[in-house]
Amino acid sequence: MRPLTVLSVTSEIFPIIKTGGLADVAGALPSALAAEGVTVVTLVPGYPAVLKALKGSEAVHRYPGFFGGTARLLSGRAGDLDLFVIDAPHLFDRPGSPYLAPDGQDWPDNAQRFAAIARAAADIGQGLAPGFIPDVIHAHDWQAGLVPIYLSLAEGPRPATVMTIHNIAFQGAFPAYLLFELGLPASTFTVDGVEYHGQIGFLKAGLQHADRITTVSPTYAKEIQTPDGGMGLDGLLRFRSRVVAGILNGIDDNVWDPATDTHLEQTYSRDNLNARVANKAALQKRLGLSQNRDVMLFGVVSRLSEQKGLDLVLAGLSSLLSDGAQLVLLGSGDLILEDSFRAASIAYPGQVGCLFGYDEGLAHLIQGGSDALLVPSRFEPCGLTQLCAMRYGSTPIVSRVGGLADTIIDANEMALAAGVATGFQFSPVTLSSFTDAVARAKTLWRDREAWQRLQHNGMSADVSWRRPAKQYADLYRSCLPT
Ligand code: ADP
Ligand code: GLC
Numbered sequence: 001m002r003p004l005t006v007l008s009v010t011s012e013i014f015p016i017i018k019t020g021g022l023a024d025v026a027g028a029l030p031s032a033l034a035a036e037g038v039t040v041v042t043l044v045p046g047y048p049a050v051l052k053a054l055k056g057s058e059a060v061h062r063y064p065g066f067f068g069g070t071a072r073l074l075s076g077r078a079g080d081l082d083l084f085v086i087d088a089p090h091l092f093d094r095p096g097s098p099y100l101a102p103d104g105q106d107w108p109d110n111a112q113r114f115a116a117i118a119r120a121a122a123d124i125g126q127g128l129a130p131g132f133i134p135d136v137i138h139a140h141d142w143q144a145g146l147v148p149i150y151l152s153l154a155e156g157p158r159p160a161t162v163m164t165i166h167n168i169a170f171q172g173a174f175p176a177y178l179l180f181e182l183g184l185p186a187s188t189f190t191v192d193g194v195e196y197h198g199q200i201g202f203l204k205a206g207l208q209h210a211d212r213i214t215t216v217s218p219t220y221a222k223e224i225q226t227p228d229g230g231m232g233l234d235g236l237l238r239f240r241s242r243v244v245a246g247i248l249n250g251i252d253d254n255v256w257d258p259a260t261d262t263h264l265e266q267t268y269s270r271d272n273l274n275a276r277v278a279n280k281a282a283l284q285k286r287l288g289l290s291q292n293r294d295v296m297l298f299g300v301v302s303r304l305s306e307q308k309g310l311d312l313v314l315a316g317l318s319s320l321l322s323d324g325a326q327l328v329l330l331g332s333g334d335l336i337l338e339d340s341f342r343a344a345s346i347a348y349p350g351q352v353g354c355l356f357g358y359d360e361g362l363a364h365l366i367q368g369g370s371d372a373l374l375v376p377s378r379f380e381p382c383g384l385t386q387l388c389a390m391r392y393g394s395t396p397i398v399s400r401v402g403g404l405a406d407t408i409i410d411a412n413e414m415a416l417a418a419g420v421a422t423g424f425q426f427s428p429v430t431l432s433s434f435t436d437a438v439a440r441a442k443t444l445w446r447d448r449e450a451w452q453r454l455q456h457n458g459m460s461a462d463v464s465w466r467r468p469a470k471q472y473a474d475l476y477r478s479c480l481p482t
Contacts, residue, residue, distance in 0.1 A: 001037040004476055007084075007134035007159070008042040009121045011098055011114065011143035014255075016044075016053045016078055018358075019097060020303055021249065021384045022140060022166045025216070028252040029472065031080055032465035036473035039082075041132065043121050045113065046074070046087040047098060053078040054085055060129045066119075067091060067112040067181075073120055075129065084129065086120050111174035114143040114202065115182045122150035125159045136476045138162045142172030145206030149184070149194060152209055160479040163210035165203070167381050168224050168231050169307060172202030197232070207236055211479045213244045214472075216382035217403030221246030229379065247472060248406060249382040250465035251391065256364075258392050258459075263364035270459040273393055273452060279369030286365070287328050287353025296325040296445050298438075299370030299394060301363045301385050304333035304341075309376035309399060312434045314340050319435050321351050325442070328370065329354045330362050367392035371451075372441055378429050380404045386423070390458030395451070396423035397437050407463075411444060411454060422458040 012018055014027030030040035044050050057076030064070055069090030076083055086092070091113045094101075101107050120128075121144065125137050137159050139147040148161045173196055179189055182200070189195045196204040207213055215221050221244055223229030225237045237244055259269045266278035277293050284291050298320065302308045313320065313327070314337075320327060329341050329352075338356050345352040355362060367373065373389035375398040382403030386396040390407075398404035404425070411421035426437035445451050 002477065004038045004136065004473070004480075005132070005134045006033070006038055006040045006136045006138055006476060007121060007124055008040050008138045008140070009117060009144035009147060010042060010044060010140040011117065013042060013044055013081065017047055017049045017098060019099070021382065024251065024384055025166070025249055026140060027081065028250070028255075028465055029469065030082070032250070032469035033473060035466070036469055038473050038476060041082045041084060041134070043084040043086070043117060043124065045092045045098070045117055046085045046089075047092050048095070050078070050083075050085055051087065054083060057085070059087075060084075061123075067116045068109075071116070073124075073129065084120070084124060086116060088116060091116055110172075111178050111182060111200070111202075114172065115146055118144055118146035119150055119183065121147045122154070125151055126154055126156065134159045135480055136160045136162060138164065138476075139206055139210065140164050141166050142170055142203035142206070145172055145202035145204070146182070146184075146194070147206065148209035148211075149188060149205045153185070153188075160212075160476070161210045162212045162214060162475065162479065163206040165207075165213070165215040165224065165381070167307075168203070168215075168229070168233060169379075171196075171204065171231070171233070173197070173199040173204075174202070176200060204233060204236065207233060207240065211243065212475060213237070213240060214247050214475065215244070216247065216249050217406045218246035218248070219405045220379075220381045220402040223379065223402060245475065247468050247475070248403060249384060249387070250468045251384055251387045251463050253391065253464045256367075256388050256391050258368055261364055261368065263361040264368045265365070268368075268393075270393065270456050273455055276368065276393060279365060280371075281369075283328060283365050283369035284326070284353075286362070287355065288350070289326050289328070289353045290350040292324070295323070296372065296442060297370045298325065298327045298397075299366040299373045300327070300329040300331060301366050301373070302329075302331045302375070304331040304337040306334070307378055307380070309378045309429055310337055310341075312376045312429070312431055313374055314344065315431050316435045316438065317344055317348070317352075320438055321348055323442070324351070327352045328366055330359060330366055332357050367394050370394045371445060372397050375399070375404060376426075376429065376434050377401060377404060383407070387463040390422055390461050391463055393455040393459050395441065395454050395458065397441055398423060398425055399429045399434075400425040400427035401429065409457075411440065416450065419453060420457060421454055422461060423454065
């Protein structure tokens with residue numbers, strides 16, 4: 001196996017800074033890839049949390065003028081992650097979200113902030129950091145989208161580039177007048193360059209110029225090549241379809257392990273599923289639900305956004321909660337959705353419990369204590385919570401889209417008879433098919449043996465990074481010169 005060096009470029013990374021699944025992926029892939037002979041160093045912005053986590057750092061380069069201020073490129077470690085960090089206080093020394101100002105609006109200089117990481121990545125690709133020249137630069141989402149175009153502007157050899165789409169809804173489009181400020185010559189402002197409907201399209205540029213394009217499930221790889229799923233980029237993706245691939249995400253099975261999870265009231269494995277009742281009780285207590293192990297408890301762990309289809313849960317609440325069933329929701333995001341779920345918890349005291357905000361420990365307890373996890377997404381590139389749910393014996397109820405379609409085996413009659421079902425799927429994403437799936441789940445839940453079979457199947461599925469890491473390693477190798 002030829003050793004390979006990869007520079008991964010990401011705007012968030014678990015466990016240091018996370019707003020969603022991208023962080024989980026960026027945080028877990030490096031160690032999974034190590035087993036495939038791939039050394040990964042990750043380039044991240046120097047947010048306060050990153051600088052705090054960075055140990056043994058040294059400055060490998062100083063930029064006197066870098067997108068409006070001075071900057072240093074640091075190299076160091078955080079836990080088991082090898083990092084390059086752009087220490088540029090004028091861009092990244094800000095509290096809160098990596099993307100949003102305290103008023104909930106995008107930071108006004110996001111174009112400069114994320115062009116900066118792409119610029120530094122391209123510089124590293126061309127030898128800026130002594131002793132480290134990557135074979136491949138792996139750019140994640142629009143924030144890293146300019147990497148291939150910056151690389152294409154310089155002479156000489158360059159690493160291969162892989163652009164991964166985690167969510168095509170976020171495209172990073174900025175006004176054309178920023179071209180010069182971003183260090184992009186006028187010649188790049190063309191349809192086969194960065195130009196996108198008269199703007200500078202960061203993701204578009206990456207998709208246009210990367211050697212390979214991946215997304216996080218085979219079904220989403222197809223969906224984004226359709227007008228509905230491509231959100232404006234489907235034509236370009238169809239044009240480049242020969243280099244587009246879908247590789248499913250995994251989860252870090254050390255972080256997500258019910259046998260050792262310290263966030264749980266009671267650890268367990270598939271051989272003593274009954275121990276989960278202690279987690280159910282702890283969850284009911286924590287969220288003010290009535291203590292009753294004999295009612296079905298549904299969980300949600302999610303960003304609150306249009307994508308996640310949680311309005312279906314609200315619309316279907318009365319049938320969901322009929323027969324005394326309960327709902328716990330952990331989420332943050334859209335304030336209207338927050339208000340609606342808050343109102344639901346008032347309307348159904350003891351039956352609906354919500355926590356708004358980000359809480360890693362509670363996310364684990366919901367997986368370990370709920371009977372079923374709801375993921376009714378309108379679209380879902382991959383989704384990680386359904387994988388965590390499988391590993392924790394909470395049965396996923398998901399819409400049949402994107403990675404949800406690829407990871408869950410619906411408990412239809414044949415799958416039940418064959419003993420392979422892991423959850424419930426519904427399609428189309430409508431209230432009636434959602435409530436049908438919930439009704440099917442409720443019926444099966446009363447059949448303890450059949451339900452435990454689902455749990456066993458889910459817990460036996462390999463949701464780790466092992467298989468996907470091998471696919472990434474093969475992909476990296478396939479784009480190198482022979
Ligand atoms: P997305 O990236 O679209 O938000 P994913 O399912 O891929 O969706 O990843 C979401 C990740 O964020 C999972 O690890 C999930 O457990 C976590 N998560 C989502 N919301 C919260 C929250 N409010 N508190 C803690 N963890 C959360
Ligand atoms: C995005 C997607 C989600 C995916 C995650 C990690 O945030 O919405 O489906 O699992 O990225 O790839």
